[in-house]
Amino acid sequence: MTVTNRVITPGMFIGKEGPDIISFGSGQPDLEPPFDIGDVLLNFNKFKYGKVGGEDELKSRLREYVKSEFGQGVEQDYIVVTNGASEALDLALRRISLRSDGSRVLLTKPYYYSYPELVKINHMVPVYTDANIDLEDVKEKSETADAMIINSPANPTGSTLEKDVLRAIQEITEDNSCVLISDEVYHSLTYETEHYSPKGENVVTINSFSKTYSLCGYRVGYVFSQDADFMAGILGIKAHSSMNTNLLSQKVALECLSVPKEHIMDNREIFRMRRDHIYRWIKELNLEIEKPGGAFYVLPKVGDSMKMAEDLFFDYNVITYPGEWFGAEGYLRLSFALPIEKIDEGMRRIKSYIDIL
Ligand SMILES: Cc1ncc(COP(=O)(O)O)c(C=O)c1O
Structure with missing residues (x-):
């Protein structure tokens, strides 16, 4: 049978x-990918551990990129290069979970399918608000949440949030001392409006080379924020988990930043x-x-x-x-x-x- x-x-x-x-x-x-990666591979011979937060040359270029693409000035030390946006999300959530067990994390629904799982893996509780944003609901729920994740343009809807809505979410979460994690992996793929990146003391921005540079398998992403303490926490966790992000992948990522x-x-x-x-x-x-x-x-x-x-x-x-x-x-x-x-x-x-x- x-x-x-x-x-x-x-x-x-x-x-x-x-x-x-x-x-x-x-x-x-x-x-x-935008160039022949074989050329980079042929000339690469670094094989020792690298810096946990990422290679200096890549971080220095990322600092410029973040300024021009996201309109955010950030210290090089407050950028951490990760194994894709996936590790960046996990590290940010782990850092938040250190505040207290059972913290609440506000997610917009529909959500990228890893968000609730990552929240739960980190012993926290997902709570939901409609992806078609109702600011009153965000206000109420972010009062008792330690963090909120937003994702514009979004997976799975492909929708984008208006600039004034993103600004309002940023202000509300800041007032409520709620960390705002902005997952911007689709920032280069907007068809109707300019991309807007939320900014502020409570904002943690996540990005990746996967979608913009067709580099999914190389696993390179990064996380940055203005909060020195938060970023030091992330670095501390990464030092005891994955350690440095693959050096060869970081070299390929560096080359990507020179692509017109x-x-x-x-x-x-x-x-x-x-x-x-x-x-x-x-x-x-x-x-x-x-x-x-x-x-x-x-x-x-x-x-x-x-x-x-x-x-x-x-x-x-x-x-x-x-x-x-x-x-x-x-x-x-x-x-x-x-x-x-x-x-x-x-x-x-x-x-x-x-x-x-
Ligand atoms: C919204 C969102 N965030 C993060 C990721 C993970 O990206 P990465 O390949 O950089 O880990 C994806 C992948 O599909 C995604 O859609």
């Missing part, structure tokens, strides 16, 4: 590829075209959808999203992520970080599935 296990999990899909698989799944750019801005803008145009293309497809399928203003995700309303994601994977070789994983039951997340021909093929398969429902 054959037992068919049709259960899907995020772990099954991250990095999964195959000749006939169309993946609208994991959020990583299909575009090449036009390259990033060109990539953004590619993603904008794909966004418009997949949006048209979803409209044709008569599914309810908000047009995303950033990142590379769409989140149409589909009904039984878990069953749909399972059926699409097992019967149509199409990977999609059910909204349940992001606190968005009834919705399906599709990443459009794949070429137009693949988007077309995947959407044709999804259409034939919907047609027989």
